[in-house]
Amino acid sequence: MRLLLLLAGLLPLTAWASDGDGYVRIPPGDFTSTLAYEDARGPVRIAPFGIMRHPVTNAEFLAFVNTHPAWRRDRVAPVFAGPDYLAHWQGPTRLVPGDQAAQPVTRVSWFAAAAYCEAQRARLPRWLEWEYVAAADTVRHDARADPAWRDRILAWYARPSSSALPAAGAGVPNAYGVRDLHGVVWEWTDDYSALLVSADNRDQGDPDRSRFCGAGALSVADREQYAVLMRVAMLSSLGGSDTTMSLGFRCVRGLP
Amino acid sequence: MAAPLGRLNRVHLTQVIVPRPLAAQSFLVMRLPTTPTGTFMRRIVPLVLLALLVTLAGCNRATVDTGKNAEAAKSGTTGGSRAGDFGPPQGEPVKAVLTSPPAVPPATGRTAPAKVIVELEVIEKEMPISEGVRYTFWTFGGTVPGSFIRVRQGDTVEFHLKNAPDSKMPHNIDLHGVTGPGGGAASSFTAPGHASQFTFKALNAGLYVYHCATAPVGMHVGNGMYGLILIEPPQGLPKVDREYYVMQGDFYTSGKYREKGLQTFNMENAIDEKPTYVLFNGSEGALTGDKALTAKTGESVRLYVGNGGPNLVSSFHVIGEIFDKVWYEGGTHFQENVQTTLIPAGGAAMMEFHVEVPGSYVLVDHSIFRAFNKGALAILKADGPDVKAIYSGKEVDETYLGDRASANLAAVATAASAATAGALTVDEQVKAGQALFAGTCSTCHQANGQGLPGVFPPLAKSDYFAKDPMRIPDVALRGLTGKVSVNGQDYNSVMPPMSQLTDDAIANIATYVLNNWDNPGGRVTKEQVAQRRKEAAPAAVAVH
Numbered sequence: 001m002r003l004l005l006l007l008a009g010l011l012p013l014t015a016w017a018s019d020g021d022g023y024v025r026i027p028p029g030d031f032t033s034t035l036a037y038e039d040a041r042g043p044v045r046i047a048p049f050g051i052m053r054h055p056v057t058n059a060e061f062l063a064f065v066n067t068h069p070a071w072r073r074d075r076v077a078p079v080f081a082g083p084d085y086l087a088h089w090q091g092p093t094r095l096v097p098g099d100q101a102a103q104p105v106t107r108v109s110w111f112a113a114a115a116y117c118e119a120q121r122a123r124l125p126r127w128l129e130w131e132y133v134a135a136a137d138t139v140r141h142d143a144r145a146d147p148a149w150r151d152r153i154l155a156w157y158a159r160p161s162s163s164a165l166p167a168a169g170a171g172v173p174n175a176y177g178v179r180d181l182h183g184v185v186w187e188w189t190d191d192y193s194a195l196l197v198s199a200d201n202r203d204q205g206d207p208d209r210s211r212f213c214g215a216g217a218l219s220v221a222d223r224e225q226y227a228v229l230m231r232v233a234m235l236s237s238l239g240g241s242d243t244t245m246s247l248g249f250r251c252v253r254g255l256p
Numbered sequence: 257m258a259a260p261l262g263r264l265n266r267v268h269l270t271q272v273i274v275p276r277p278l279a280a281q282s283f284l285v286m287r288l289p290t291t292p293t294g295t296f297m298r299r300i301v302p303l304v305l306l307a308l309l310v311t312l313a314g315c316n317r318a319t320v321d322t323g324k325n326a327e328a329a330k331s332g333t334t335g336g337s338r339a340g341d342f343g344p345p346q347g348e349p350v351k352a353v354l355t356s357p358p359a360v361p362p363a364t365g366r367t368a369p370a371k372v373i374v375e376l377e378v379i380e381k382e383m384p385i386s387e388g389v390r391y392t393f394w395t396f397g398g399t400v401p402g403s404f405i406r407v408r409q410g411d412t413v414e415f416h417l418k419n420a421p422d423s424k425m426p427h428n429i430d431l432h433g434v435t436g437p438g439g440g441a442a443s444s445f446t447a448p449g450h451a452s453q454f455t456f457k458a459l460n461a462g463l464y465v466y467h468c469a470t471a472p473v474g475m476h477v478g479n480g481m482y483g484l485i486l487i488e489p490p491q492g493l494p495k496v497d498r499e500y501y502v503m504q505g506d507f508y509t510s511g512k513y514r515e516k517g518l519q520t521f522n523m524e525n526a527i528d529e530k531p532t533y534v535l536f537n538g539s540e541g542a543l544t545g546d547k548a549l550t551a552k553t554g555e556s557v558r559l560y561v562g563n564g565g566p567n568l569v570s571s572f573h574v575i576g577e578i579f580d581k582v583w584y585e586g587g588t589h590f591q592e593n594v595q596t597t598l599i600p601a602g603g604a605a606m607m608e609f610h611v612e613v614p615g616s617y618v619l620v621d622h623s624i625f626r627a628f629n630k631g632a633l634a635i636l637k638a639d640g641p642d643v644k645a646i647y648s649g650k651e652v653d654e655t656y657l658g659d660r661a662s663a664n665l666a667a668v669a670t671a672a673s674a675a676t677a678g679a680l681t682v683d684e685q686v687k688a689g690q691a692l693f694a695g696t697c698s699t700c701h702q703a704n705g706q707g708l709p710g711v712f713p714p715l716a717k718s719d720y721f722a723k724d725p726m727r728i729p730d731v732a733l734r735g736l737t738g739k740v741s742v743n744g745q746d747y748n749s750v751m752p753p754m755s756q757l758t759d760d761a762i763a764n765i766a767t768y769v770l771n772n773w774d775n776p777g778g779r780v781t782k783e784q785v786a787q788r789r790k791e792a793a794p795a796a797v798a799v800h
Contacts, residue, residue, distance in 0.1 A: 084421065084449055151520075157424060158392045158520040159382075186424075226472045226523070230425065233471050237426030237447035244448040245422050 023050035023253060024177045029141070031132045034225040035195075035232065046132045051125060052250035054169035054179045055104035055187060056116060058095050061086075064116050066093055071112055080111040082241045102167035104185045107243040113188045117251035124190035125252040131228070134181040136174040144225065153227040156183040185248040192235040334489070334588050337435055340459035342410035342490070345371035349414070354403035357537050358549060360499040360560060361406040363492050369410035376403060377418040378427045378446070378468075378481075385507060385533060386540040386631065388516040393480040393538065394425065394468065400538025401503035401564060402466070402483030409461040409487050414453065415440065421449035426470055428452075432602065433464035433485045441469040461489040463586030463604040465562050474566045478508055478526050480538055482564030484604055489588065496608060497555035502634060503562040504570045504599070504621060505538065506531035513630060529567040534626040536619060536634040543619070543634030551611050553640025558608045559619075562586075565601030572599050572607075573622040574636065576615065579607040596622050613647040614640045667691050671764060675782065682767060682779050689768025692761050696754065705773045711749065713742040716773030725778050728766035729785045732757060759785040 030043035065071050065086075072093060073086040084107055090096045108116075110124075117123050125133075137143035137152075144150075171180040181187075189195075238244075349371040353361040364370075379398045385391040396402025407413055417429050426447045430439035434456045443454035468481035484503065508526040509519035513533065525532065536543055543549055551557050563570045573596040581590040582597045586604035591597075599605050611617075619634040620627035627633045642649065671688030674680040694703065697715075701707050705716035713720070720742045721727055735753040739746060754762070759782045766780035 154523070155520050159518075226475070229471055234424075234426055234447075237445055237450075242447055242450065246424050246448065 022053050024053050025050050025255075026129075026133055026176055026178075029132065031128065031135070031142075033128055033131055034144070034228040035127075035131075044128060046128060048255050049125075049129060050253040050255065051129070051133055051176075051178055052252070053173075053177065054171075055185055055248045055250045056113075057102055057168045058089070058105045059101035061105040061108065061116060062089075062093065062095060062101075064119055068115065068119060071115060076112070078241070080241055081109040082243055084243050085109055085112065087243075088245070099164065099167065103165040104168045104180070104248040106165070106185055106245055106248050108188075108247070108249065109243050110188050110192065110238070110240040113249040114190070116249075120251055120253075122251035122253045124188055124249060126191050127189045127195060127232075129252060130181075130187065130189050133174070133176055133178055136176055136178075138172055139175055141175050150225070150227050153182050157227070157230060185246050186231065186234055186244070188247065188249040189235065192238065193240065195232050195236045334461065337459035340409050340461070341457060342369045345369050345412045349373050351375075352405055352407060352413075354397060354405060355501070356397065356399045356403060357401055357501045357503065358543060360404055360486075360501045364406060364408045364411075364488055365492070366408050366411075367490075369412065370408070371412045371414060372407050373414045373416070374405055374407075375416045375418065376405075376429070377420060378423060379420045380423045380425065382518070384539055385509070385519065385535070386514050389509075389511075389514060390518045391507070391509065392518075392520075394427070394476060395480055396429070396466070396468075396483050400480035400482075400505065401501070401562065402481070404483065404501045404560070405466075405485040407458050407485070407487055408492075409458055409490050411458050411487075412455060413458055414455045415444070416451055416453050417444045417446050418451040419446040419448050423448035425476075427468050427476065427481065428470050429466055430469040431456075431464060431466040431485055433458055433460065433462065433466070433487050435459050438469065439466075445470065458487045461487050461588060463487075463560055463562070463583070463606055465564065465602050465604055467564060467602070472523075474526055475521060475523065477564060477566040478506070479521060480505065480507075480564075482562070484560055484562045486560060493558070493606075494608075496558040498549075498551050498557045499560065500549050500557065500636075501560050502536050502543065502549075502619065503538075503564055504534065504536055504568075504572070504632060505564040506566065506568045507533040507535060509533070526566065531568065531626075531630060534568060534621060534630040534632040536632060540631035545635075548616070548635035548637045549619075551636060551638045553611050553614050553638055553643065556580075556608060556610045557636070558606060560604065560606055561599060562604040563599040563601050567601060568621075568623075568626070569601055570599040570632075571596050571622040572605070573597075573620055574609070575618040575620060577609045577611075577617050579609050581608045583607070611638045611640075613643050614638050668761075668764070672760065675760065682771065685764045685767040685779065686771050687768075689764035689766070692757075692765050693768055696757065697765065700751075705769065709745065710747070713740060713745075713747045715769050716775070717743070718775060719743055721769070722776055725766070725770055725776070725780065726784070726788065728769055729762050729780055729788050732762045732765065733785070733789055759783075759789060 026046075026049055028048045029046050031046050032043045069075060070077075071081075073081070073089070074092040076085060086092075086105075086107055088096070088100075088107055095101050114124055135142045135144050137146065137149050140146075165184060168184070169179050171183060173179050174181065234247075238247075346368045347370060350366075350373070352372050352374045354374070354376065355361045376396050377398070378394070378396060380392060380394050381398065382390050382392050383400075385393075393400050415429070415431075417427070419427050426445060428441045428444040428446060430441040432439060434440050436456060440454055440456065444452045446452045464485050464487065466483050466485055468476035470476050482503065482505065484501065508522045508530070509515075509532040510522045511517070511519045511532070519532075522532075533540065541547065561570075561572055563572075579594040579597065581592055582594045583590045583606040584597060585600075586606060594607070597605050597607065615638055617636040617638060618627075619636060621632040667684070667687035668691050671680060671684045674684050700712040701715050702712075705714060707714040707716075715721070720740065731751065732754045736751045737749075739748045741747070757765070762785045763780045763782045766785075767778075769775060770778045770780070
């Protein structure tokens with residue numbers, strides 16, 4: 001089903017500016033996910049899309065909250081955002097002066113992130129889209145076979161998140177020109193809740209099959225890619241109203 | 257469940273508290289649940305008595321119900337999990353006292369099953385792993401190993417796992433003391449900034465490891481996510497003067513052992529099981545110097561020792577002590593008089609010893625390179641007066657020279673001082689060389705320099721040395737391997753370099769050889785030897 005949707009997205013292929021509005025054009029391609037989708041063995045066709053050059057910043061999210069006051073932290077429905085939603089801001093519509101404006105926004109729920117993207121006439125990236133772009137290093141579109149690529153990701157995992165975040169977009173652009181996919185914050189994906197990874201992954205070979213149906217039945221195809229597995233484990237531990245200090249997002253647009 | 261009376265009796269049976277007389281009536285009285293808990297721990301007697309007492313009770317059919325416990329006791333076992341349910345928790349819920357290593361929480365002192373609330377927080381934090389070396393540990397309670405948890409068999413444990421808001425990773429916990437799939441892992445998968453709760457009944461007594469089981473499990477464990485939970489048997493554990501909590505773990509860093517700076521986890525090395533560090537309590541020096549464990553002579557010490565792994569099995573040993581008792585594998589039975597006990601990864605043991613003599617006792621993994629080259633070393637410092645009758649300390653310290661008579665070595669000293677004064681004679685060198693020859697060269701070349709035909713070439717009247725006297729220091733410095741012809745006979749053997757000899761010693765030995773056994777005479781000086789040593793000539797392979 002997902003495959004069909006992606007293929008459908010291919011049809012209206014038109015030239016689309018890559019810059020100016022902060023989105024980078026990602027060309028179509030065949031991509032083999034690290035996750036073994038039960039319904040999609042082998043490569044999947046990824047339709048072209050535009051993705052934000054860097055994660056959404058606090059300043060950008062504040063602008064959204066100001067125009068959509070239902071998403072203020074003092075007004076949001078608890079079912080859409082937990083008690084720590086935007087808790088690091090000075091006030092419901094006020095940032096901590098200084099670096100915070102340029103830093104990636106964190107402590108946002110999936111619902112809030114999805115609402116933000118919708119307001120930009122965009123959406124959250126699907127896991128496959130995110131993984132497709134994030135497979136690149138600075139020169140190659142798919143650097144996953146390079147141990148150095150993996151080591152750079154793991155180095156971030158090994159740093160405590162108590163230190164201040166850098167400004168969004170400060171990282172080196174990857175081969176597509178997209179920044180900060182690794183090494184700054186985790187990012188929500190549109191279909192994160194379909195990433196049903198067993199909470200106790202030691203039951204391999206005897207998973208509770210009844211929990212997994214259709215596209216959600218995942219396992220890791222490439223054991224070497226535990227760096228990716230850890231990201232999936234992270235996302236799968238969350239509910240839609242959850243927020244964490246190191247989880248942000250960026251949006252994508254299908255091509256018109 | 258059994259009738260109330262049956263249950264009451266069963267509770268009693270599992271709470272054998274013995275004041276001192278072993279008469280059946282008296283312990284039955286003492287086992288009433290109304291026994292003041294405060295006196296409980298002071299009255300326990302060693303576990304050995306348990307089996308005896310339960311057997312006594314089992315025989316007294318008139319007063320004791322033949323419940324599951326009694327049946328189990330008759331068969332000589334504790335009955336395991338089937339005998340570990342003492343009914344619903346009684347009284348108000350109790351908040352468990354958690355301690356950071358090396359401290360151990362006090363005995364529960366309870367005589368009835370309780371509801372115990374455990375709150376454990378996962379904290380990812382940077383800490384030193386060695387002097388000047390930092391590592392991002394993932395911890396239960398902010399320490400490696402994690403907080404020590406102590407409950408009593410039959411307790412209902414309400415477990416709260418919190419994951420700190422600034423954590424990057426989701427985490428969970430698998431307690432080996434839990435009966436149920438995953439040991440709690442699936443029920444405790446917790447995102448950063450969240451808390452999970454699950455409840456279990458502690459059915460089996462023993463010392464159990466707990467650890468994180470989130471993927472990749474080895475990495476979470478390898479970053480320090482393990483600790484110990486003690487489930488006391490109903491009668492508690494024998495009283496000791498001191499209790500300590502020690503846990504071994506192996507660590508895999510990208511940099512080498514003691515390479516300074518922030519080190520990251522190295523998955524390749526972890527998969528290859530080649531640790532950079534093997535440590536007690538999470539850092540080199542965690543239990544040495546000012547942080548050493550302490551005891552006084554005359555005290556009994558119990559260690560609760562776990563092994564978090566992720567890979568290595570520990571050969572746990574305390575240098576200078578013998579464990580009076582080891583509750584091997586953390587179970588119910590003990591072995592006595594043990595030198596080294598094996599602690600598997602994901603396992604634990606309790607051990608007890610009595611400190612007789614003051615001094616520093618060194619806890620090691622006796623897979624000994626780990627102790628001296630990877631950090632698996634801790635100190636227990638015992639204070640108190642010397643007990644010479646048990647251990648004398650050093651009584652004699654003198655030089656042992658083997659077949660080298662001490663009188664002759666006086667000649668070496670004479671030569672040395674003469675050399676310093678710049679007045680060394682050939683005669684002094686010969687005398688010194690003779691003494692040194694006796695300890696070093698005579699083993700093979702014989703005291704009379706004749707060697708052994710076909711095996712060790714002769715030094716006496718040697719045409720080999722006559723051709724070039726400097727061959728003597730050369731061979732001593734570099735050794736001699738391969739075919740060599742001396743006085744008409746071929747030798748094909750290996751002599752290693754005598755790298756332990758100083759320039760001075762070689763000069764004296766060479767001079768001794770040159771002036772004896774019809775050799776041509778002459779002299780080799782210390783300076784000549786130093787010069788030959790400096791010349792990076794290839795090892796001498798003599799071909800005649």
